[in-house]
Amino acid sequence: AYFLGIADRLVEIVPEDGESDGSKILELARRSALSEAVRLAQEICEGGPVAVRAALEAVSWAREDKENEMYQRVVKTEDRDEALKAFQEKRKPVFKGR
Structure with missing residues (x-):
């Protein structure tokens, strides 16, 4: 497998x-x-709540168009920016759910 x-x-x-x-x-x-x-x-x-919800919804639909829609929703969020910044600074992100 x-x-x-x-x-x-x-x-x-x-x-x-x-x-x-x-x-x-x-x-x-x-x-x-x-x-x-x-x-x-x-x-x-531990992930951002917006991203986790979007991932769960995308998986439940299991369609590429839904995955793209969820990505577009997440890519505009403050949580995404925080995740990238935290990764760059080698620290745990502090998510706000927005």
Whole structure:
């Protein structure tokens, strides 16, 4: 899935002490995937609220025209300017939702 572009994150599963019980390995995989999903959600939530809302709407529509519309909405915001400035200054952005 990773090499086909279906997934862009991998979770390493390392069974303890050479564990070979399939159900235990599956449970470890589920916990690892959930942990990574929560970490990713937290990372996304640190983004500007305008951009996060626009991205969620674009993904739900999954159409290029909608993606372009959402980009045009975000590119004009103060939050975008703050994100670029913060990146340049190597600091965390302070978003205002506008």
